[in-house]
Amino acid sequence: MAGANARRFFVGGNWKMNYSQAVLEKVNDALGKTKDAEADIVCAPPALFIKDFVSSKPSHVQVAAQNCYHAKEGAFTGEISPEMLKEAGCTWVILGHSERRTLFNEDDEFLKKKIDYVLNKTDINVIACIGETLQERESGKTNEVVERQVKAYQEKIANNQYDRVVIAYEPVWAIGTGKVATPQQAQEVHDHLRKFIEKNTNGDIAKKVRIIYGGSVTGASCKELAQQADIDGFLVGGASLKPEFEQICKARQN
Numbered sequence: 037m038a039g040a041n042a043r044r045f046f047v048g049g050n051w052k053m054n055y056s057q058a059v060l061e062k063v064n065d066a067l068g069k070t071k072d073a074e075a076d077i078v079c080a081p082p083a084l085f086i087k088d089f090v091s092s093k094p095s096h097v098q099v100a101a102q103n104c105y106h107a108k109e110g111a112f113t114g115e116i117s118p119e120m121l122k123e124a125g126c127t128w129v130i131l132g133h134s135e136r137r138t139l140f141n142e143d144d145e146f147l148k149k150k151i152d153y154v155l156n157k158t159d160i161n162v163i164a165c166i167g168e169t170l171q172e173r174e175s176g177k178t179n180e181v182v183e184r185q186v187k188a189y190q191e192k193i194a195n196n197q198y199d200r201v202v203i204a205y206e207p208v209w210a211i212g213t214g215k216v217a218t219p220q221q222a223q224e225v226h227d228h229l230r231k232f233i234e235k236n237t238n239g240d241i242a243k244k245v246r247i248i249y250g251g252s253v254t255g256a257s258c259k260e261l262a263q264q265a266d267i268d269g270f271l272v273g274g275a276s277l278k279p280e281f282e283q284i285c286k287a288r289q290n
């Protein structure tokens with residue numbers, strides 16, 4: 037697709053609920069070798085360890101939170117506000133990850149409140165996750181599901197805010213399963229999503245918005261995926277804690 041190169045490659049590392057001093061050192065080691073990567077690199081440690089990462093990471097790497105609440109402060113036991121995350125050093129937040137949706141019952145209505153708050157009350161950027169389950173894919177509902185999820189976010193994203201949003205397409209059946217989507221499967225959905233976003237906004241926004249893929253991305257699978265016209269990067273789980281994360285950050289390069 038024309039303009040694909042105008043979209044800077046984006047690689048997110050979602051550490052999920054994994055952390056130890058040894059992991060931190062290993063990840064920082066890999067990240068230290070990504071200075072020459074032509075990519076935005078954003079890592080999301082568990083909230084409690086964000087500050088440790090902020091004070092030890094290489095300076096070209098940005099920091100994300102894995103979740104947040106849609107208020108600045110108050111009686112919300114267990115929650116963390118975007119303002120607090122910003123103070124800790126985050127410039128990004130992941131919203132709507134399928135694990136949040138499935139295990140913690142976060143639905144489109146709730147996620148709308150979160151993206152609205154983050155975009156309109158703070159200057160934090162959003163990695164907005166979507167993706168269908170295996171059952172939805174097998175019953176031919178993939179496009180319908182991802183359209184519904186993207187539309188919910190879009191209701192709260194003003195046209196001039198798309199440069200603060202990265203859409204992460206993460207088919208649930210590919211997350212943590214070792215079953216990566218084929219480059220063709222992923223490209224097909226990304227292309228569909230870009231057209232859908234264009235329909236709801238305009239061609240200029242659709243051309244510029246980054247749509248990244250997540251689900252069992254590894255050093256071995258990243259290259260071919262990265263060559264697809266509408267795949268602008270990755271959201272990586274397991275492999276973001278391993279040395280191969282360097283390769284993934286450079287998937288477009290060598």
Ligand SMILES: O=C(CO)COP(=O)(O)O
Nearest residue numbers: 050211212251252273274
């Ligand atoms: O959920 C993911 C990233 O957010 C993907 O996880 P895996 O890369 O471990 O499949």
